[in-house]
Amino acid sequence: MTVRTLAMEPMRHLDEPHVSQVPVIPADASPALHEGLRRRRVAATLGRCPCGATRPAMTAIQHASAEQGGTVWRPFPHTADCPAHDDPLGAALAAWQNRK
Numbered sequence: 001m002t003v004r005t006l007a008m009e010p011m012r013h014l015d016e017p018h019v020s021q022v023p024v025i026p027a028d029a030s031p032a033l034h035e036g037l038r039r040r041r042v043a044a045t046l047g048r049c050p051c052g053a054t055r056p057a058m059t060a061i062q063h064a065s066a067e068q069g070g071t072v073w074r075p076f077p078h079t080a081d082c083p084a085h086d087d088p089l090g091a092a093l094a095a096w097q098n099r100k
């Protein structure tokens with residue numbers, strides 16, 4: 001079985017001198033997948049999500065890694081009812097990936 005994957009693209013932060021890899025919204029995304037990915041893109045760009053979550057500050061080690069071109073993992077603490085939270089977005093993504 002082939003599982004579809006999301007295309008990713010770099011997006012510059014407006015609040016920091018860094019870039020995040022963010023998912024491209026597929027043309028055939030369900031409304032739940034579209035909104036969840038749209039919010040992730042907004043959050044990556046602005047540093048805050050409409051649910052109120054803000055980008056966590058980098059630790060000294062994360063900052064040093066970023067300055068040397070390394071990858072830093074800083075997940076947003078989306079609220080449980082935010083469409084960008086891992087639970088609803090993960091379910092919407094799985095449905096999209098397995099759609100035939």
Ligand SMILES: [Zn+2]
Nearest residue numbers: 049051078082
């Ligand atoms: Zn959110």
